Amino acid sequence: MKKTLIALACAISLSYAIDYDPVKGSMLSLSCASCHGTDGKSVAITPLITGLGKTTMYNILLDYKYDRRPGTMMPKHAKGFTDAELEQISYYFSKIKR
Template sequence: MKLNIAIAAFGIAGLVGAAHAQDPNLARNLAATCANCHGTNGKSLGGMESLAGEPKEKLLQKLADYRSGDKPATIMHQIVVGYTDEQLDLITTWFAAQK
């Protein structure tokens, strides 16, 4: 019984990973969650910094600093923990590619 449950869990995890790999819009869709504060496509209209065109490494470092608590925040320290490292990589890659 335990083996069947482990096999089923492994299979489901594999399907979820495969679904992410097959979705060509995953990075864009994940990045869209940032639009409320950072503007559509990461182009802020003021108040928050724009993310579009920023170097990926710079964005990843800021996110790591929010996650660790090294960078003070009102909400970002809570938001960033909701994403995996893989998702953050997709998001920052997408924003870096925006003009």
């Protein structure tokens, strides 16, 4: 019975991961601010990461994570997140105006 409940809880949390969760999105995106600036509005040499669009950004992040796109910092950073988390982050930045 306990195992069934745990399996059920996992299934529910997995299905939630697909929907955008603004709190989770903004929390995860805090880790980007140290290099890309507050809300992705970079003032240093790192690229501006707002206004890329959710799908474009998600694909870029997946490419970094799976070593399909070269980079100095991003391949390492992207590997620290699950695909679902990278999707949440992409949602978050797609909602910020440039």
